[in-house]
Amino acid sequence: MKIAVLIKQVPSSEAKIRVGGDGRSIDTDGVEYVVNPYDEFAMEAALQAKEKFGGEVVVFGLGGDKVEESLRQCLALGADQAVVLRDAAFQGSDSLGVARILAAAVKGAEPNLVFCGKVGIDRDDAAVGVMVAELLGMPHVSVVTELEWTDESHCKVGREIEGGSETLEVTLPAVLTANKGLNEPRYASLKGIMMAKKKPMEVKDAAALGIDASTVGSGAALTNVVKMEPPAERTAGKMIQGDAAQMVQELVRVLKDEAKVL
Amino acid sequence: MAKKILVFGEQRGGALKKSVLEIIGLAQSISGGGSVDVVTMGEGIGSVGEALAATGASVHVADDASLAQPSPEAYVAQIDAAVQAVQPDVVLFTASAMGRDLAPRVAARMGAGFISECISLDANGDGFAAKKSMYGGKVFATVESKAGAKLVATVKPGAHKAAEAAGGGAVNAMAVAAPSSLGAKVTSVQQQATDRPDLAEADVIVAGGRGLKEAENFKLIEEVATPLGAALGASRAIVDAGWVPHHYQVGQTGISVSPKLYIAIGISGAIQHLAGMRQSGCIVAINKDAEAPIFKVADYGLVGDAFEIAPLLAKELEKACS
Numbered sequence: 001m002k003i004a005v006l007i008k009q010v011p012s013s014e015a016k017i018r019v020g021g022d023g024r025s026i027d028t029d030g031v032e033y034v035v036n037p038y039d040e041f042a043m044e045a046a047l048q049a050k051e052k053f054g055g056e057v058v059v060f061g062l063g064g065d066k067v068e069e070s071l072r073q074c075l076a077l078g079a080d081q082a083v084v085l086r087d088a089a090f091q092g093s094d095s096l097g098v099a100r101i102l103a104a105a106v107k108g109a110e111p112n113l114v115f116c117g118k119v120g121i122d123r124d125d126a127a128v129g130v131m132v133a134e135l136l137g138m139p140h141v142s143v144v145t146e147l148e149w150t151d152e153s154h155c156k157v158g159r160e161i162e163g164g165s166e167t168l169e170v171t172l173p174a175v176l177t178a179n180k181g182l183n184e185p186r187y188a189s190l191k192g193i194m195m196a197k198k199k200p201m202e203v204k205d206a207a208a209l210g211i212d213a214s215t216v217g218s219g220a221a222l223t224n225v226v227k228m229e230p231p232a233e234r235t236a237g238k239m240i241q242g243d244a245a246q247m248v249q250e251l252v253r254v255l256k257d258e259a260k261v262l
Numbered sequence: 263m264a265k266k267i268l269v270f271g272e273q274r275g276g277a278l279k280k281s282v283l284e285i286i287g288l289a290q291s292i293s294g295g296g297s298v299d300v301v302t303m304g305e306g307i308g309s310v311g312e313a314l315a316a317t318g319a320s321v322h323v324a325d326d327a328s329l330a331q332p333s334p335e336a337y338v339a340q341i342d343a344a345v346q347a348v349q350p351d352v353v354l355f356t357a358s359a360m361g362r363d364l365a366p367r368v369a370a371r372m373g374a375g376f377i378s379e380c381i382s383l384d385a386n387g388d389g390f391a392a393k394k395s396m397y398g399g400k401v402f403a404t405v406e407s408k409a410g411a412k413l414v415a416t417v418k419p420g421a422h423k424a425a426e427a428a429g430g431g432a433v434n435a436m437a438v439a440a441p442s443s444l445g446a447k448v449t450s451v452q453q454q455a456t457d458r459p460d461l462a463e464a465d466v467i468v469a470g471g472r473g474l475k476e477a478e479n480f481k482l483i484e485e486v487a488t489p490l491g492a493a494l495g496a497s498r499a500i501v502d503a504g505w506v507p508h509h510y511q512v513g514q515t516g517i518s519v520s521p522k523l524y525i526a527i528g529i530s531g532a533i534q535h536l537a538g539m540r541q542s543g544c545i546v547a548i549n550k551d552a553e554a555p556i557f558k559v560a561d562y563g564l565v566g567d568a569f570e571i572a573p574l575l576a577k578e579l580e581k582a583c584s
Contacts, residue, residue: 013514013534017400026401037515095376096369121514123396125378127366130334134370139335139445142363145508156449160509161359162460164453166332170446180501180515181508222375222411227404228396231540237561239552247564248574251546252582254562259544261466261523262490262582 001055001152003046004106005079006116006129008036009063009070013121019228026228035070038117040185041178045147046115047078048183053152055112056080060105062090062098068201075196076188083109087205092218095123099131100216104209107136112153114175118143126177133175140175141168145182264296265385268350270341271302271321272360273310274332278302281356281419281463286317288422289354292385296351301344301436303337305330315431322347324436331448332360336440338367343439345372350412352390354383357416369414375407377415389413398514399537419463420520461493461510466523467542469495469512471535473528473549473568477505482568483527485576489583495519495539497529513538528568531556548572 011017012032020027035043046057059074061067062085071082085101093101106114114136119126126142133140145165146158153172158165160179170176188196206213214220238254240247256262267289272279282300289298300314303324311323322344329336341364345353353368355361357379369376377383380392381402388409396403407413461467468490470483480500487494496510512519514534524542529535531547531554539545540559547560548571557563564571 011397013398014532016533017397019401024403026397095366096373099370121398124394124398125366125376126362127369127376127378130363130366131370131376133334134338134367140367141446143359157446159359161451162462163456164451166448167450167452168446168448174445179508180511222408222413223377223405224408225403226391226406228401229403230401231395231399231537234540234545234559236558237545237563239557239563239565244566244570244574247566248571248578251562251564251575252578255523255544255546256582259523259561261544262579 001049001053001113002109002111003049003055003057004109004111004114005039005043005046005057005059005074006102006114006132007039007059007061007070007074008117008120009033009061009067010036010120010122013037019230024225024228033066035073036117036120038119038121038178038180041180041182042115042117043074043077043079044183044185045176045178047186049113049149052149058083058109058111060085060102062101071201072196073188075199075201076192077186078192081199082201084201084203085209086203089206089213089217092221093216094221094223095125095127096131096222097216097220099128099135101209101211102128103132103135104211105204106132108209112172114138116175116177118177118179129175129177136175138173138175139170140177141170142177143179144176145179147176147182263385263388264294265292265352266296266348266350267293267298268344268348268353269298269300269319270353270355270361270364271300271310271314272356272358273302273304273307276304276307276310278310278313279356279358281358283317283424284419284422285354285356285417286319287425288383288417290425292383294385299344299348299350301341303329303340311433315433316427316429317425317431318428319431321431321433322436323433324438326438328438328440333444333447334363334367335444335446337364338371339439339441340436341368342371343436352413352415355416357418361416365414365416372412372414374412374414377405377407377413380415380417381421383415383417395518397537398534399518399541458487459491459493461495461512461519462517464493464519464521466490466492467495467512467519467521468492468525468527469497469529470500470527471497471529472499474500479569480505482572486525486527486572486579489576489579497535498532526556527572529556530554531559
């Protein structure tokens with residue numbers, strides 16, 4: 001089985017995010033970047049499928065030098081090969097542009113299965129994985145929380161919906177976007193980390209991917225972030241005093257009379 | 263500029279998703295004298311079509327056994343047929359499990375721009391401008407679509423006024439456009455038997471964290487939530503510890519919420535948690551550590567023992583809310 005995993009590098013969820021000097025992007029100074037948390041579940045699902053059926057896991061990442069760290073971590077976990085997608089023409093792509101780049105790269109690898117996280121926790125778009133499926137002409141299931149293999153080309157997956165879940169039968173090839181709860185991602189072993197240094201990491205540009213540069217990048221972007229603002233400040237409110245019973249009575253009173261939310 | 267707007271009329275099992283009416287209301291308010299069409303699909307959904315037409319929108323209905331269960335492959339083909347017929351400037355979805363699943367695929371098929379989870383959306387000359395949260399609520403972005411470009415967007419429920427019954431919308435039956443075989447097919451749907459509202463849409467949320475000490479003490483949260491008719495929330499710490507399922511998690515790697523009232527019990531307030539709940543109307547924090555960061559965003563703070571306060575609060579709320 002050939003499995004592609006799409007990896008994004010994002011600021012850690014613990015990072016403080018400040019608006020940058022241009023007022024339309026974030027200040028990346030001092031921000032720690034990590035593998036997108038949902039991509040870790042995608043990566044684990046890919047490794048489990050490989051362990052079950054044999055084959056190969058190829059990880060793809062778009063970006064500068066930093067993304068190589070994330071891809072190297074995936075190699076340490078057990079991916080066989082990494083592909084970095086990098087070209088000045090890719091800069092400023094919107095979600096569809098990013099999906100076009102990834103779809104072109106993934107198509108070349110001819111995978112049976114494509115995994116990615118359900119959403120990047122930076123832009124919170126939850127768009128690219130599903131768009132890649134459309135561009136590849138593959139079915140997709142998004143927000144997958146359960147996965148059970150029937151055989152090498154069929155699986156049963158569960159996805160969350162409002163107040164419950166749906167079960168689907170999937171025939172490969174397909175794109176699955178992973179949610180938290182799908183599995184427990186493993187840690188890299190020392191041996192894995194050593195081996196990762198010798199595994200192939202290839203850099204591909206627009207020409208190598210056969211991408212028409214006019215369909216990606218800022219020139220082709222149909223949406224643009226024009227402004228970023230911090231959330232409205234909240235000031236610390238009233239500390240309610242007294243013993244437990246007094247505090248509770250006072251709280252219920254203010255919720256009713258002041259905040260008018262009861 | 264007058265806009266042609268197509269809205270996806272989401273339904274499940276013949277019940278129209280309530281927030282669709284909000285999206286139609288939004289569409290009517292920004293169309294600038296253009297047009298509002300709705301496309302809906304399923305099996306046995308005649309009443310859904312009528313309810314949608316009552317808003318005055320032109321409704322395109324595909325009613326067929328092959329559309330009984332949602333499927334990106336089938337539904338996107340059907341929506342695309344409506345896009346071909348209507349030639350809209352923008353296609354709007356409610357930001358639900360189904361809307362989020364379909365919308366990016368529709369955008370890719372149309373070659374359109376895409377903005378997800380819009381808190382607001384308005385016409386902006388020859389294009390559109392939307393506001394959405396990014397980084398789990400740590401920043402808010404204004405996103406514009408390029409002039410003249412088609413757009414697909416998902417809109418957060420609860421942010422817009424529902425369309426009122428104006429009557430007079432036409433109902434057009436559509437031919438089935440879905441492919442005959444599907445690569446991914448829904449075989450069953452499990453709905454949890456619960457009286458509680460969905461976390462993402464709840465007006466009141468009561469959430470618990472590590473201050474509860476053990477999984478079984480989460481029942482204190484339930485006791486406080488019950489008289490309020492509240493949804494249950496949780497910090498990442500107790501989700502990761504396996505006390506409650508992931509869909510309870512509020513924060514950057516969970517659900518971002520903005521209820522009228524958010525009661526945090528035993529939650530210290532990690533940055534990624536605060537990002538996901540600081541848009542709430544009124545925040546109450548109960549924590550034994552007076553220095554906990556949660557108090558910096560709380561409208562009302564109670565420093566004390568959750569095990570003592572929560573049962574008393576449940577009792578007082580029962581009296582107050584009955």
